Amino acid sequence: MTLAAGLAVMAVVIGALGKNPLQAAGAVVDGSLGNSFGIGQTVQIWTILILAGLASAIPFSARLWNIGGQGQMYLGAMAAAGFGITLPASWPGAVLVPLILGASTAAGAGWGWLPAWIRNRYGASEIVTSLMLNFVAVLGAAYIIRDAWPQGFAQQTESVSDNARLPVLIDSLRADISIVLAVAAALGLWILMTRTRLGFAVRALGANRAAALLSGVSEGAVASAAFALGGAAAGLAGGVFVLGVHGALLNGFSAGLAFLGIAVALAARLNPLSVIPVAALFAILRVGSNNLQAGAGLSPATGDVLIAIFVIMLMVVGVIRFSYGELVDG
Amino acid sequence: MEQPNPKPALALRGIWKRFGAVTANASIDLEVHSGEVHIVLGENGAGKSTLMNIAFGHMQPDAGEIEIEGRPTRLTSPADAIARGIGMVHQHFALVPAFTVAENVLLGSRSARAGMLDRKGIVDEVSEVSARFGVPVDPSAVVRDLPVDERQRVEILKALHRDARILILDEPTALLGVRQIAVLLEIIDRLRDDGRAIVLVTHKLGEVMEIADRVSVIRRGRKQVELARGEFDQQVLAKAMTGQLIVDDISRSAGRDEPEVVLECRDLTVPEPSSGPPVRGLNLRVRAGEVLGIAGVEGNGQRALIDGLTGSARCEGAIRLNGEDIANALPRRLRRCGVSIIPEDRQGRGLVPDMTLAENLALVDLLAPPDDAPRFVSWRRVRAEAKELLEAFDVRPPDPDLPASALSGGNQQKVVLARELSRRPRLVVADNPSWGLDVGAIGYVHRRLVAARNDGAAIVLVSHDLDELMKLSDRIIVVYRGEISLESSRADVSLDDIGLAMAGARR
Numbered sequence: 001m002t003l004a005a006g007l008a009v010m011a012v013v014i015g016a017l018g019k020n021p022l023q024a025a026g027a028v029v030d031g032s033l034g035n036s037f038g039i040g041q042t043v044q045i046w047t048i049l050i051l052a053g054l055a056s057a058i059p060f061s062a063r064l065w066n067i068g069g070q071g072q073m074y075l076g077a078m079a080a081a082g083f084g085i086t087l088p089a090s091w092p093g094a095v096l097v098p099l100i101l102g103a104s105t106a107a108g109a110g111w112g113w114l115p116a117w118i119r120n121r122y123g124a125s126e127i128v129t130s131l132m133l134n135f136v137a138v139l140g141a142a143y144i145i146r147d148a149w150p151q152g153f154a155q156q157t158e159s160v161s162d163n164a165r166l167p168v169l170i171d172s173l174r175a176d177i178s179i180v181l182a183v184a185a186a187l188g189l190w191i192l193m194t195r196t197r198l199g200f201a202v203r204a205l206g207a208n209r210a211a212a213l214l215s216g217v218s219e220g221a222v223a224s225a226a227f228a229l230g231g232a233a234a235g236l237a238g239g240v241f242v243l244g245v246h247g248a249l250l251n252g253f254s255a256g257l258a259f260l261g262i263a264v265a266l267a268a269r270l271n272p273l274s275v276i277p278v279a280a281l282f283a284i285l286r287v288g289s290n291n292l293q294a295g296a297g298l299s300p301a302t303g304d305v306l307i308a309i310f311v312i313m314l315m316v317v318g319v320i321r322f323s324y325g326e327l328v329d330g
Numbered sequence: 331m332e333q334p335n336p337k338p339a340l341a342l343r344g345i346w347k348r349f350g351a352v353t354a355n356a357s358i359d360l361e362v363h364s365g366e367v368h369i370v371l372g373e374n375g376a377g378k379s380t381l382m383n384i385a386f387g388h389m390q391p392d393a394g395e396i397e398i399e400g401r402p403t404r405l406t407s408p409a410d411a412i413a414r415g416i417g418m419v420h421q422h423f424a425l426v427p428a429f430t431v432a433e434n435v436l437l438g439s440r441s442a443r444a445g446m447l448d449r450k451g452i453v454d455e456v457s458e459v460s461a462r463f464g465v466p467v468d469p470s471a472v473v474r475d476l477p478v479d480e481r482q483r484v485e486i487l488k489a490l491h492r493d494a495r496i497l498i499l500d501e502p503t504a505l506l507g508v509r510q511i512a513v514l515l516e517i518i519d520r521l522r523d524d525g526r527a528i529v530l531v532t533h534k535l536g537e538v539m540e541i542a543d544r545v546s547v548i549r550r551g552r553k554q555v556e557l558a559r560g561e562f563d564q565q566v567l568a569k570a571m572t573g574q575l576i577v578d579d580i581s582r583s584a585g586r587d588e589p590e591v592v593l594e595c596r597d598l599t600v601p602e603p604s605s606g607p608p609v610r611g612l613n614l615r616v617r618a619g620e621v622l623g624i625a626g627v628e629g630n631g632q633r634a635l636i637d638g639l640t641g642s643a644r645c646e647g648a649i650r651l652n653g654e655d656i657a658n659a660l661p662r663r664l665r666r667c668g669v670s671i672i673p674e675d676r677q678g679r680g681l682v683p684d685m686t687l688a689e690n691l692a693l694v695d696l697l698a699p700p701d702d703a704p705r706f707v708s709w710r711r712v713r714a715e716a717k718e719l720l721e722a723f724d725v726r727p728p729d730p731d732l733p734a735s736a737l738s739g740g741n742q743q744k745v746v747l748a749r750e751l752s753r754r755p756r757l758v759v760a761d762n763p764s765w766g767l768d769v770g771a772i773g774y775v776h777r778r779l780v781a782a783r784n785d786g787a788a789i790v791l792v793s794h795d796l797d798e799l800m801k802l803s804d805r806i807i808v809v810y811r812g813e814i815s816l817e818s819s820r821a822d823v824s825l826d827d828i829g830l831a832m833a834g835a836r837r
């Protein structure tokens with residue numbers, strides 16, 4: 001429903017710009033899925049958006065606001081760069097890749113856990129702390145890029161060793177195994193949310209905190225777990241950037257995708273399974289809108305504007321759904 | 331015979347409303363004239379709130395018509411209804427928790443001058459309304475912090491203040507004490523004399539006898555009978571509601587000689603309860619197989635005591651459960667020690683309305699599990715157990731997959747009771763457990779509470795309803811301004827003694 005509404009608004013906007021919405025849609029699809037280069041790029045963004053969406057969806061389910069996906073992604077990327085560069089290059093990939101991705105996931109989880117811990121311990125809002133921790137993480141990455149393992153004067157670190165790169169699945173698309181990992185993460189978190197006590201506690205806390213507390217939920221433990229799980233997903237995304245997409249830690253590598261993950265989570269109604277198709281749709285929009293100028297005669301900035309409008313639409317609908325219960329009855 | 335206004339102020343004709351497989355209203359007719367009180371009776375889930383919500387434009391009927399002063403009308407929203415002079419007191423309150431009482435009362439009313447909020451002005455105005463109708467509220471309190479009985483008063487004020495010609499009240503007295511009820515009934519009486527039309531939903535037959543001009547009884551979505559004053563008595567009404575006569579037998583097993591003390595509070599002080607005054611230096615004991623009834627005018631420390639016992643507010647002094655100190659323990663630990671909690675605010679603290687009945691029934695088991703509980707949940711088992719509980723407690727409809735929010739108020743209450751009383755508790759802290767239940771369900775719940783007592787549970791029972799306290803309690807204490815003003819075994823105390831103690835007289 002929300003997706004349909006969002007797409008309808010986009011069509012109206014394009015119409016208002018005097019262009020044919022259908023033609024624009026064609027251009028978007030053509031740019032993102034029309035050739036193997038586009039498809040490869042779309043799959044890459046899809047992977048990252050799945051993980052970024054999960055990073056928001058899990059804490060949001062407990063009504064905890066993780067705005068720190070970017071920082072958690074950075075931590076994951078820093079861990080990947082650090083280990084990918086320093087671990088012996090002679091080790092086989094079967095050892096290096098799981099080890100490094102595990103470190104990325106753990107680093108993201110730890111960075112995600114931090115705001116939950118601060119909240120439990122000192123009562124500080126997780127929104128503010130998780131946001132602030134983004135800046136700390138970005139600064140840390142800048143240090144690594146400039147001082148720890150600089151690659152000449154380029155805005156990136158040295159490359160990780162070849163054996164640490166993610167194995168490629170489909171050559172023509174340059175698609176690596178990360179998409180499999182992302183889908184598996186979504187499935188795993190879906191099972192966790194629907195089939196385990198922990199997932200139930202997360203949902204109960206989000207749906208009615210007072211009742212959950214009185215029924216015996218351990219708020220601190222559940223909040224920490226939700227944040228750590230979200231952070232883990234973001235950290236894995238950071239690892240994928242370094243070992244897969246770029247082969248090194250780049251300045252500004254996340255390109256706003258962490259924040260787009262918030263929109264993905266909301267549009268997916270916080271359901272980890274729905275995150276998969278929603279992330280695909282966003283990836284198509286994102287990659288395909290590069291083709292708007294050539295395909296539909298729209299200015300290149302239009303693509304970003306359209307995504308922004310779409311996201312705002314979703315946020316408006318999503319956020320109203322969130323606060324409705326608080327407004328109507330206490 | 332003189333008939334000043336033959337057209338009914340409000341007429342509902344042939345109203346149908348279905349929710350999935352449930353027919354909540356089946357061709358219901360209801361008329362109320364100016365200067366008349368029309369009471370709607372019916373079991374939990376009979377369809378009363380649905381009908382009232384339709385009359386207030388909250389829900390749209392599937393079929394049927396609404397006439398106001400003889401004119402056919404479509405009500406598409408509550409704003410529509412308000413504009414046509416209808417006011418409503420909701421069973422579950424429609425208040426904005428973050429707003430003050432005054433803001434809530436004036437919300438959406440005509441007198442809120444265009445865009446300008448004059449804080450002092452609205453507080454004064456609401457104080458004045460509150461004084462005029464004799465419904466005490468604190469206009470500057472924030473609704474979020476209020477106990478449910480006070481929220482109910484805010485709802486009532488909101489409707490009164492709007493000066494509605496047609497007033498719909500859905501169980502307005504469910505949470506009020508005797509005195510408050512008397513005040514409200516007096517207000518209703520005056521409004522009737524003033525020519526308003528009033529529709530009132532209640533489960534309390536005493537109120538019906540006192541104030542009804544007409545009574546309609548709804549059963550399973552259909553109107554059974556409509557009776558005018560003089561045609562009904564309590565027996566007739568009870569029979570029409572349930573199709574049978576209510577038996578009210580409670581078998582109380584004799585207590586053992588020296589049962590162990592389950593709950594002991596020593597010098598208990600709860601300085602900052604969620605509402606009402608603090609309690610200070612309270613001492614009390616409840617033995618296994620004993621019901622301790624707590625009486626008192628609302629806002630005399632009941633909340634503080636319950637907050638302390640349920641780990642919901644910080645306390646000083648000692649609380650021991652079977653000898654173990656549980657003062658300031660979080661609900662999690664209490665649950666694991668076998669404490670059952672029946673909170674007054676079922677939608678706010680008892681249930682997760684958006685979750686299914688199965689999930690709600692398993693809430694405590696899943697959230698405060700024993701250490702060796704498996705990490706995965708077997709939903710198949712949870713659903714099967716839920717199904718059994720729903721049937722045992724006569725929750726309608728007994729469908730474990732429905733969200734709790736789809737149940738009628740009384741049935742929601744039964745779900746909370748089913749969860750809390752089926753856990754073989756050592757201690758039950760029950761705060762107005764029969765809020766909103768119909769007569770039959772109250773009988774059932776009373777039997778379950780006494781059964782838990784007979785099984786050796788200690789029960790702390792707070793209730794607005796003195797009859798309930800007298801019926802269930804082994805001992806009674808009365809709280810007044812945060813202190814115990816009377817403590818006695820039930821056999822040795824009269825309603826008069828309790829009444830005096832509630833007013834502050836000490837023995």
Ligand SMILES: Nc1ncnc2c1ncn2[C@@H]1O[C@H](COP(=O)(O)OP(=O)(O)OP(=O)(O)O)[C@@H](O)[C@H]1O
Nearest residue numbers: 349354374375376377378379380736737738739740
């Ligand atoms: N939103 C809904 N979705 C599904 N079913 C509903 C919904 N609202 C009400 N029902 C069903 O309609 C029936 C009538 O409910 P209603 O709330 O009108 O009962 P009631 O007479 O007010 O009962 P109570 O005395 O317990 O308040 C019930 O079976 C209830 O489960």
Ligand SMILES: [Mg+2]
Nearest residue numbers: 379421738739
């Ligand atoms: Mg009702």
